[in-house]
Amino acid sequence: MIAETVCSAAAVAGLGIAAVTAYRKRFLAATRIAAYSLVPLGLVMTGVVDWLADTAFSPTAWAGFGVLGLSWLLFSTTRAVERRRGGTGKERKEARSAAQRDAVAPQASAPSLGPGSRQSTRPATAPRAEAGDDFSDIEAILKKHGI
Secondary structure (H helix, E strand, O other), X not given: OHHHHHHHHHHHHHXXXXXXXXXXXXXXXXXXXXXXXXXXXXXXXXXXXXXXXXXXXXXXXXXXXXXXXXHHHHHHHHHHHHHHHOOOHHHHHHHHHHHHHOOOOOOOOOOOOOOOOOOOOOOOOOOOOOHHHHHHHHHHHHHHOOO
16 A cells, blocks of 8 residues: 555656656656656556565565576576586587597598698799880889879
């Protein structure tokens, strides 16, 4: 009974503040204040306030919240341990076998992470072009761009 009275008084006070704000021509703020002030009244009218009051003073309800909290704690703990280990046992076995299977490329003759030897596709003794040929290409490019 007291909770309903307090919520109703809060709603009336909020609507009064919204009216004053609207009088000052701040309609957007007044609408927002009116919306917030109508929430407690709506909660009283739907019966949520009575349900909360009954729940707040019920030892069975608090025990139920404790059981829900314990359940959440167990779920989150097992999830954290599973992440730390890298998944379930079946997932770890599959990952290990995939890692061993894919350690070397299928048709590679040497390990894929071994030291690489880079071979050049050009012959080592390429004939050098004359200096005039090199500069003629550069001159053509510069002339093309008007430089």
